[in-house]
Amino acid sequence: MTLKDIVDRCEALFEDTRFGAVRDWKAAAPGRKAIGYMPIYVPRELIHAAGMLPVGIFGGGDQLEVIQGDAYYQSYICRIPRSTLELGLTGRLDCLDGLLFPSICDVIRNLSGMWQVLFKDKYVKYLDLPQNYDDATGGSFYVREMQALREDLARLAGREISDAALNASIAVYNENRKAIRELYAYRAQKPWQAPTSEVYLVLRAGCVLPPEEHTRLVRAYLAAADAQQRPRRDNARVVLTGSFCEQPPLGLIKSIEIAGCYVVDDDFQLIQSWLLDEVPADGDPLQELSKAFLHRSASTASKYDEKKADKGQFLLRQVKTRGAEGVIFAAPSFCDPALLERPMLQEILARHGIPYTAFKYAENTGQMAPIREQAGTFADSIKLWSAA
Amino acid sequence: MSMSANPSGTTPVRMMPSSAAPKKPAAPVQKEDAMWLQKELVNGNYTELANARQLGKKVSATFVPGNLNELLMCFDFARSLPETNALQNGMRKKSGKMIMDAERDGHSEDVCTYVKADLGMMLQGQVGPTGEALPTPDVLLLSYTGCFTFMKWFELVRQKYDCETVMLHVPYQGEGHVTQSMRDYVVKQLKENVIPTLERVSGVRFDIDRLRQYMRESAKAEEDLVWTLQSAKRKPSPIDGYFGAVYYIGPIFTAFRGTPEATKFYATLRAEIEQRIRDGKGPITPEGEMPEEKYRLVVEGPPNWTSFREFWKMFYDEGAVVVASTYSKVGGVYDFGFRHDPDHPLESLAEYCLGCYTNLNFPQRIDMICKYMDEYQADGLLINSIKSCNSFSAGQLLILREVEKRTGKPAAFIESDLVDPRYFSAANIKNRLESYFQMIKQKRTAAGAH
Numbered sequence: 157m158t159l160k161d162i163v164d165r166c167e168a169l170f171e172d173t174r175f176g177a178v179r180d181w182k183a184a185a186p187g188r189k190a191i192g193y194m195p196i197y198v199p200r201e202l203i204h205a206a207g208m209l210p211v212g213i214f215g216g217g218d219q220l221e222v223i224q225g226d227a228y229y230q231s232y233i234c235r236i237p238r239s240t241l242e243l244g245l246t247g248r249l250d251c252l253d254g255l256l257f258p259s260i261c262d263v264i265r266n267l268s269g270m271w272q273v274l275f276k277d278k279y280v281k282y283l284d285l286p287q288n289y290d291d292a293t294g295g296s297f298y299v300r301e302m303q304a305l306r307e308d309l310a311r312l313a314g315r316e317i318s319d320a321a322l323n324a325s326i327a328v329y330n331e332n333r334k335a336i337r338e339l340y341a342y343r344a345q346k347p348w349q350a351p352t353s354e355v356y357l358v359l360r361a362g363c364v365l366p367p368e369e370h371t372r373l374v375r376a377y378l379a380a381a382d383a384q385q386r387p388r389r390d391n392a393r394v395v396l397t398g399s400f401c402e403q404p405p406l407g408l409i410k411s412i413e414i415a416g417c418y419v420v421d422d423d424f425q426l427i428q429s430w431l432l433d434e435v436p437a438d439g440d441p442l443q444e445l446s447k448a449f450l451h452r453s454a455s456t457a458s459k460y461d462e463k464k465a466d467k468g469q470f471l472l473r474q475v476k477t478r479g480a481e482g483v484i485f486a487a488p489s490f491c492d493p494a495l496l497e498r499p500m501l502q503e504i505l506a507r508h509g510i511p512y513t514a515f516k517y518a519e520n521t522g523q524m525a526p527i528r529e530q531a532g533t534f535a536d537s538i539k540l541w542s543a544a
Numbered sequence: 545m546s547m548s549a550n551p552s553g554t555t556p557v558r559m560m561p562s563s564a565a566p567k568k569p570a571a572p573v574q575k576e577d578a579m580w581l582q583k584e585l586v587n588g589n590y591t592e593l594a595n596a597r598q599l600g601k602k603v604s605a606t607f608v609p610g611n612l613n614e615l616l617m618c619f620d621f622a623r624s625l626p627e628t629n630a631l632q633n634g635m636r637k638k639s640g641k642m643i644m645d646a647e648r649d650g651h652s653e654d655v656c657t658y659v660k661a662d663l664g665m666m667l668q669g670q671v672g673p674t675g676e677a678l679p680t681p682d683v684l685l686l687s688y689t690g691c692f693t694f695m696k697w698f699e700l701v702r703q704k705y706d707c708e709t710v711m712l713h714v715p716y717q718g719e720g721h722v723t724q725s726m727r728d729y730v731v732k733q734l735k736e737n738v739i740p741t742l743e744r745v746s747g748v749r750f751d752i753d754r755l756r757q758y759m760r761e762s763a764k765a766e767e768d769l770v771w772t773l774q775s776a777k778r779k780p781s782p783i784d785g786y787f788g789a790v791y792y793i794g795p796i797f798t799a800f801r802g803t804p805e806a807t808k809f810y811a812t813l814r815a816e817i818e819q820r821i822r823d824g825k826g827p828i829t830p831e832g833e834m835p836e837e838k839y840r841l842v843v844e845g846p847p848n849w850t851s852f853r854e855f856w857k858m859f860y861d862e863g864a865v866v867v868a869s870t871y872s873k874v875g876g877v878y879d880f881g882f883r884h885d886p887d888h889p890l891e892s893l894a895e896y897c898l899g900c901y902t903n904l905n906f907p908q909r910i911d912m913i914c915k916y917m918d919e920y921q922a923d924g925l926l927i928n929s930i931k932s933c934n935s936f937s938a939g940q941l942l943i944l945r946e947v948e949k950r951t952g953k954p955a956a957f958i959e960s961d962l963v964d965p966r967y968f969s970a971a972n973i974k975n976r977l978e979s980y981f982q983m984i985k986q987k988r989t990a991a992g993a994h
Contacts, residue, residue: 227941228939228942229939229941230929230937230941230959232937233938237938259716260692262691262692262693262935265692265716265718266906266934266935266938266939267938267939268718268905268906269906269907269909269939270906270942272905273906273907273910273942281718281719282718282719284715284716284718287688288733290736292732292736293729293732293733293737294713294729296728297715297725297729300725457696458692460688460711461699462711464702464706464709467703490654492656492692492696492934493692493696495651495652496652496655496656496693496696497696497699499649499650499651499700500700500703502650516652516654
């Protein structure tokens, strides 16, 4: 496949709000089931080990006209729950046999109950991720949560989910995470070769494809991107943060790049890189998934920082390891976690002399000129006036 | 038929409080004796906080839902509740500037105004609602019950003041019930994180018998509170279960649950309501006795604090009494049987936290409202949707539809904010309420005609 073929395929998957890939996967063999999940993180290994397809639901994007979903929400609520409801109420999510709502914020939490009321025939689970990181306390609770999910999925699948099956799925996802890490490392090294507008699409394909296929796709993209020489520009290298739930429109990512920024790290789809290293695939699988979550996972606004000193460390590491020159805070309007987190992170960046800029968006933001101007001014300020 | 203030998702009209109208001398506010007593308690707590350093007391801060007041008292903490500080500042018309100060300091206009009022108060020198300077807390007990914003709120305070923070993660009732796993998780955190931290910060050793004693007092007060709130099942209701209830819940939801003062307050309140029932009286309003009960409502959502009196007046002027509200359960749902249990103190604290109203899932919240509609013989449901509070507000339009569908009674929807005066549009709300009362009347007439 050529680079264009790969990117075109990913874009088609991204734009398909009817989830044709999921429907095709289900139709390929009788009795197949698919389980959706909302941002930020769920242990997809459990779904995979049940023989089901994990499907990432990140709202309706900028192409979906939201009519029914708006009738359920006031103007001061972000857009992702309304477009997700629109997807559900218009039958686009009929291909899902269940939907998981991990703890991310009050809006998504409440959406889990709304889903129970509106889609009574579907499996719905609110997955409480621990905010206590002690193995015996938060870990035990999380293992019990995962065990409950495992039993529910086993009932849906009509078969037990063995430890061996779970370990095999952990190995599959280890490989996928490894490929994602390679993709991120490559982009940070040669952002002109792997623009974020493409990397984003390659990642999004992971929401609807089986992990084995997605891993192959990521590697194919890496090979194809490296084979095609692209012009290198004197862009500002930035980390983009705050976009962990409702996603910006693709046009916004392109606008940032056109404005002179290379995005060298981001938090768009944290689930794919949430666990920072390999999860042992030969131990007690739930224990290992729990330990990875508690001790070796990404930071984000929905996750408690135990100590003041922990705040912002993950972001600082992103800046340092990716060689970034600045940070763009891009948060969805009315996103409480991201917008409440922002001043704390800005204070830390200021203390470290790292430039930043901030704006808000919605998944259907259409006017890109202000974003382009702001990102362009930011890139110029880095290039023209930074101490480097 | 529903009445939505926001069918198209438009932003409510923002209005600054008018300063042009000529001021008349205000009539003296009328209150029940218990309301005056409540005011004394609240003011007394602010004085204790202001003098905490001189008194050699350590200071804790925690949130209303899932507050562990009995536990904090075991360590002799003076107890601050930032939400209460914000609402008290709101009622005293001080919160508007605090919010704008916080926004000027970099906080988004989109986020919770309780948080911004609290941070704005700090920026203004931490002068509390009563004009006394409040001390920086020694410990932030992050009882993370039913609201994600709490977590960010205390992270922000910690960032500013470097306070010690202890997290109590209370799982959400996603499936509509409390499991043993959830209970065990909370108890384990209490034993291994919360109590050791409070011991270390306070220098006071934990005494479980002291906790039991406070919990005995809590249970007595809870009994009288429930009796009071349920007195609204009578016709006419002797109380207002929303506007009046915010005075009634004050002590038990804040720094007084477990104290003999709270027990006394609720006994006094109960006696007063008993007398009102004997006298056949309705609720007392700031302008005196309510003459006639014309409409009985259930209200979902917190009140607006910056125009509290004006908001209440829109109801009592029309003869509308709120007979039950969900907000009066935000610091503990007691009317379905839960009481703090001194025989199982930590398990009971866990159960309390897990059972707070905003920790209930949507089907539970809908069931609860429908039950209130039935048991309190309400004419309809009113939702006051609060811009600041996603925990309450996200999904309320579904609650409205479901309750209408299940009860066949009309529901209405208005929007305001907790403590941001820019989001209280009196004219809009008044119009909507008047139309709503008209609708109830018509529905009643139509029902009578059949």
